[in-house]
Amino acid sequence: MTGNFRLPSGGRIDRNRPLGFTFNGRLYRGFAGDSLASALLANGVTLVGRSFKYHRPRGIFASGAEEPNALVQLETGAHTVPNAKATQVELYEGLVARSQNCWPTVEHDFGQVADLCAKILPAGFYYKTFMWPSSFWMKYEYFIRRAAGLGRAPESPDPDRYDKMHVHCDVLVAGGGPAGLAAALAASRSGARVILADEQGEFGGSLLGRRDVIDDLPGAEWAARMAAEIAENPEVRVLRRATVFGYYDHNFLGIVERKTDHLGPNGGQGMVRERLWKVRAKQVVLATGSIERPLVFADNDRPGVMLADAARSYANRFGTRPGSRAVVFTNNDGAYGAAIDLADAGIPIAAIVDLRADVQGPLPTKARERGIEVLAGHAIAATLGSKRVQAVEVMLLNPEGDKVHGTPRRIECDLVAVSGGWSPTVHLFSQSGGKLRYCDQRLCFVPERSKQVERSAGACNGSFGLADCLDEGYAAGAAAAVAVGFEAPPRAFSADQPGETAPRALWVVPGKAPVGHSKAKHFVDLANDVTAADVRLAAREGYRSVEHTKRYTTLGMGPDQGKTSNVAGLAILAESLGKPIPEVGTTTFRPPYTPVTYGALAGSDVGDLSDVDRTTPIHDWHVMAAAEFEPVGQWLRARHYPKAGEDMEAAVQRECKAVRQSLGIMDASTLGKIELRGPDAVKLLNMVYTNAWDNLAVGRSRYGLMLGEDGMVFDDGVTTRLGENHYYMTTTTGGAAQVFGWIEEWLQCEWLDWRVWATSVTEQWATIALAGPRARDLMHELCKDIDLSPAAFPHMAMRSGRVAGLPARVFRVSFSGELGFEVSVPSSSGLALWIACMMAGAKYGIAPYGTEALHVLRAEKGFIIVGQEADGTATPIDLGMDWIVGKKKPDFLGKRSLARSDMVRRDRKQLVGLLTKDPNIVLPEGAQIVDRILPKPPMKMVGHVTSSYWSGALGRSIALALVSGGHKRHGQTVQLPLEDRVVEAVIGSPVFYDPEGKRLHA
């Protein structure tokens, strides 16, 4: 059904700015100021989607964030947004939207068969059906996943830009309706620094959809004037289209501001699409309004059934007729105001059906005076129609409210404006930790006790009348300003509010047949197709907690998060359990209030900016040499330097060969470097390392292992004594920050009186490792002022001098097992030194080698790598490094743990070498080791491979492994069951190459 449902005049739309848009492939027109929902209604489009479970036809139900039905797939391609609420999408030229959860079309949806099978799809359907046989879950899951969800996520990268702002303010006002505007006015007039945020494009909240008068001005105009006054104040930041979505500890709130969504995917070219505001507010005023609840009655989901205030808003704000003939169904006075507005807009009100037997308030009186028929003590017992409601059947309600009787009266209508009362929007209040109280008079949860520095004002505080909203808002804003030291300004505006009589609590409106016993469905949650019968079934099946019932029935778990359904759902549960509502309580309100895009949360921290890439001063050379890089911690390190035609294996073997036979060069600048100074430096070294440091001479170096207090190896490195009270510590590349933090922690928290200072100098020095038999030859050429002879400059020593003309510290250390020098120069000279080495080394066939070759070379020597052999569960003893544990030392960090009973177990996993019987097989790292092969798992695993390589120097494969009791198992054969075969290997020493270390000391 389509046609023109636009009212001839009125509304806050700009009739001079028509906009074209497409819905389900058809072109329509709307106006600037329309929401997608109002534009669809104006075009007579009332069937917009299919429901989640039963695929029932659904129309537009609400006019704001609470919309459970009208979820659309907005736009296409990379810009597509799933589950967009048509009520919140501002119309723009060229907008493209589609219905969701229907195939092939929303009019003719195959999934509708689910509705016919409703009897076999009760609450907890998945849990009951897919449990057997248990091995079939994986097969079921495929189909469930296809059936689940509504819209489709975009499949290509997000083309939009996002950013974040961190701000502070005196008063944050969440919500720009009457209460929020009043609060912001009071606070800003007092001089406080204020942030006012509202989710809509226009301030005014409920004033935009109603015909209230404030200070003799139409409500919407008053709102516009006040918003303008507030915005003029330089101390105030006014955010439109900005949802305060989360209230966190210590008055920290998140706001997402949608800056370009109302312009369409291409309308905001160059602009940031969304901005995430992270606000720390001294005071918060919550003026988040309230959400109308529907009544739960038979087949209350047909398109054309709509919240009364939403219907009124479509007429007043959007100049749209949401229907041609309306029945209003209510339990409270508020809906009478909606009925009067609809009637004034030219929509005939066939009747107001009121659950209350006695209806006397000022608004009902006014409605009666207008000649509107009021059916007090009646209920809608049935709705008729399929893709649009065509009529309702009204019957008398008994005083208990559990049965309808009498002759059904059929009333033709295509709009059922329904109101079950109002729920204060307490989401942010609850997120802040505030406690709620159930109010029996107003039938809703209201804030009772704040936990944070926050005030709720207006409808979100349970004060629904306009004058109350203005009063409370102004008072809250003024009080917040006073609390931060400003003076409260005088009060300034007035509004009328009609008195209201009490609503009637009737959580399930009876139909012709008992609930759940006919085809009629009493929907509680439209978004997830949860009915009153489902909630009652859960209660019968033993669910007592509202949190469990929520998960079992999926009540309130849809994209709308139960904004219209939660209160009714828990009330029905309470009724079924025979408990009062407060005893059942609410489910937990969690951020975000409405969905926030991942883009906004990520901001600009994406792509190259998602994490830091640290590079060395020599990095550009590695790039030019076409090195392959690997991340090590935050560093990018050259992994290998493939020449034309080489794969990684070939490159690594060539690099290893160069080091073993002639000369290799490596950029070791990423090693962590820490300078320690002070008279207690040696005391510190004695505590953080396992070995003794008292007798290290100036100019000499020593290798050390660092343990956690639990006795596990967590870092290693070489430390050199540079002077009397001056040491230079190196750490692993990945562990540098951790080691520095470790030293700081002990010095600051435990050893406060020790006189030692630690400084990270990792970035100050560039370090180049020269390794291979020709290393000394090259050093001779580049360095004239250091005696490089083995006697004068032995292994594990350090000398200062000039290398290639650059001031340098030269260390004789080696991680490859070959003669090695590490030359450190100031970072700015690193590249110059590297180039000098490359040029002078050309005659030796100098080869740059990367981390992969380094790993092969050290594995041939049985040197551990922290993170591979030392995986956080290995002690020095496990690693066969007893020699470095100072047994005579009275104490060092982790020492006591090494004596714990579990640490001295003989079957601990210990480091061994592993040689495959077939020398050509390179084991996969991580392969599990067993003693005995069984036909199928499980088999008893006795260890695993930690490192495994092809060793060119040995002409065979080698591996390191941690094996239970491995130190005593040298010579024994073990089995490694791989995916496609079983490999046999022999346990042995982890040192495969030059076990005497002759080459090292050359």
Add this chain to the structure above:
Amino acid sequence: MLLITCPFCGPRDESEFACGGEAHIVRPADPAALTDAQWADYLFMRKNVKGVHFERWMHSHGCRRWFNAARDTVTHQFLAFYKMGEQAPDIAPVSYTARPAPRTDPALPADPALHTDREGAR
């Protein structure tokens, strides 16, 4: 996100800090003299307080100084910030007594020291 007052820099967002767990755990002067159980108590056992908790924080993305704080683990309100080496302020423990009295369970070991003060042990 908590607002934490570094004694050296002033109030800053939690994201600038790292929490170091329970404060005032002194490393034993002579670990070798301890039994395995005593050492394990120092190494692993931490209070799990419902109420005022004394804990260490480090301003890791700021001045990199460690300090102590007293925080109510129920409300997340900080009751004090003080420097390392300073005495813990005298803060009366908050009582949250919603919890029913523990059942008397004959299977529990007799040593009361193992079962006081540790909610998780029950």
